[in-house]
Amino acid sequence: MADSTIYLEMLKILPGRVRAGEPMKKHTSWRIGGLADVFVEPSDREELRLAVSYANERSVPLTVIGAGTNILVSDGGIRGVVIKVGGGLDRICLDENVIFAEAGAKLSRVAAVARDAGLGGFEFSAGIPGAIGGAVVMNAGANGASVGALVKEVLLLNMEGCFYKKIKEEMNFAYRSSALQSENSVVVEAVFSCYRRDKEAIKEEMEVFIKKRKETQPLHYPSAGSIFKNPPGDSAGRLIEAAGLKGERVGDAQISTLHANFIINLGEATARDVLALVDKARKSVFELFGVELKPEVKVVGY
Ligand SMILES: Cc1cc2nc3c(=O)[nH]c(=O)nc-3n(C[C@H](O)[C@H](O)[C@H](O)COP(=O)(O)OP(=O)(O)OC[C@H]3O[C@@H](n4cnc5c(N)ncnc54)[C@H](O)[C@@H]3O)c2cc1C
Missing domain, CATH: 3.30.465.10 (Uridine Diphospho-n-acetylenolpyruvylglucosamine Reductase; domain 3)
Structure with missing residues (x-):
């Protein structure tokens, strides 16, 4: 089914809530990602139900996102419909x-x-x-x-x-x-x-946690938090750092010098840059320590 048909049909069901060719970098904390064919932000439960039912009835691929702080959207974007469950x-x-x-x-x-x-x-x-x-x-x-x-x-x-x-x-x-x-x-x-x-x-306990984050995480750069899950009894950041990869860079993506389990976007990083670093970290940690790191971040799109 053509993107324009999906867009026009959805527009009839949810006027004002649908966009075509939406840049996903606007909806991810990494500021990375290509275009979503059709993007919907429902304003209530009924609109959410209508959008999901439409995609299902027409067999259109459906991707659901929240605030986009734990996803890597591919540079080629996302086919079909993306539903953002947000402010509505x-x-x-x-x-x-x-x-x-x-x-x-x-x-x-x-x-x-x-x-x-x-x-x-x-x-x-x-x-x-x-x-x-x-x-x-x-x-x-x-x-x-x-x-x-x-x-x-x-x-x-x-x-x-x-x-x-x-x-x-x-x-x-x-x-x-x-x-x-x-x-x-x-x-x-x-x-x-x-x-x-x-x-x-x-309040006091929350302030302590926030202070710790500010000291240990690169919060001034776009990221998606921890890239890998911590392996049992160890930390992914410690292993990546021990592999000598802090500061490693591909394009504008960099393994943070502050926290090695964060990959930050220095400006124009692409999903491909990030995935190259993910691959490098995975391979190095496995070769040096025999530990298989598993991604925490979800990759979405092509
Ligand atoms: C600086 C920074 C620090 C972070 N620190 C932490 C941390 O300490 N601990 C931690 O656990 N995480 C951390 N994260 C990761 C992230 O914030 C969490 O995983 C967060 O809960 C993801 O929520 P989201 O709305 O952004 O989800 P998204 O990134 O939008 O989506 C994540 C997954 O959930 C699915 N999804 C989202 N909403 C829905 C829905 N309504 N229905 C069905 N599926 C849905 C998506 O399809 C995707 O698979 C951090 C991220 C950043 C950028």
Whole structure:
């Protein structure tokens, strides 16, 4: 099916929410990526359902993204439809110790709402960018804790356009992983169980985590956070540094001199540059230490 037909048909279903040939570098924290054939940013759950159902009925390839802080979009872009779950679905509600957050709500906002309500649990996430949908899919974590531990249940949308729920036990949360990484469903909302804690204590702990990040991560450059998962009992950054690759550069992509598990964009880096560095780091670490590094970042598109 031609891109222009998909665009025109979607425009009729979701007027004002659809764009053709959208530069994905505008939607990724790395500022890298080619064009999405058709790009949709739904303003509510019903628009999300209509967009997903359209792609499914017409057998158009569908890619769902959140804030784009853990994806590498290829230079050739993304075929079919890209749905960004963002500002249109970002409501956050509280009911005693329980927080309901739509998938497009920023994790940092949810953590701030929890803090201001005197609810503990999200402190660990201070400084992790991205939205709730991505955080649940990736089981985002830091400082010895992760989002999955707080999840009570998740509201999902399947490709046929039906909403359904999964409880925590069905989510198979593990280190930077969840059942959703191998399923074709869209996160619509997550429900989190928190606990009462002194607001000042929460604030202080979050400030400590933010300070640590500022000291150890190259936050002034575009990146997608950690490239590789940490292998059991070790850290990917330590291994890449020990392989002598800090500062290694391909085009405008560079292995950070501050944190070797970050690849930063010095200006005009391409996905190809980043992948060349990823390959180099993987090969060097395997040859020198026999450790196979597994990517944390998801590669999207061609
Ligand atoms: C500076 C920096 C620091 C970081 N530090 C950390 C850290 O400490 N710990 C950590 O875990 N991560 C970290 N990250 C990575 C990233 O912020 C997290 O993984 C984040 O949770 C991803 O959320 P997102 O909305 O950006 O997801 P995206 O990058 O948009 O997507 C990630 C994956 O989730 C899928 N997805 C997104 N939204 C939905 C949805 N609604 N429904 C279905 N699938 C969806 C996408 O298809 C993709 O596979 C860091 C990134 C940066 C740039």
